[in-house]
Amino acid sequence: AQSVTQLDSQVPVFEEAPVELRCNYSSSVSVYLFWYVQYPNQGLQLLLKYLSGSTLVESINGFEAEFNKSQTSFHLRKPSVHISDTAEYFCAVSDITQAGTALIFGKGTTLSVSS
């Protein structure tokens, strides 16, 4: 069965600093990869996704993630964070060899941005 490991439970950073949130998944079979963001008392919002093609994917608000098949990783990065980026971030994987699109989530990383 698929599993997702988010290597850092909490990441505190200062505003305008770069950040990397690390994610590894368990299997090398064909997968789709996702990053979701959750603000307090809200549902999850899709931040970006890798389905195929270019291994570097970007979001509209400056985040990017790189799919590394050999390392089974999908780390999320942002070169300069803002206070408003403070949230919980979840990495998720979907096994495309199975029927349906069940998402397997990691435990999440709390990103805290301070001034």
Add this chain to the structure above:
Amino acid sequence: DAGVTQSPTHLIKTRGQQVTLRCSPKSGHDTVSWYQQALGQGPQFIFQYYEEEERQRGNFPDRFSGHQFPNYSSELNVNALLLGDSALYLCASSFGQGGTEAFFGQGTRLTVV
């Protein structure tokens, strides 16, 4: 577009009771998935409904059941509630059984006392 809507937003139930949570998918979506998110954890997949049938199920007991209606809305039922069922229940919708982009609702916060 109202997006994915869930009701109620909060619910308090007593151990042993039964609960029904409701979800309306985003306009144009026909597939609904349910997730349980315990405090401080990532969401866990419960099951997925497509064409009014359960298509995929996670590792949850039979106390968790669901239904999908012809208008694609869905219900999650939990019987014989346990304290450990306290969680945020999230509904996600997508288009097609193999849809690659899931949109989530705000969730229903269930507290079992």
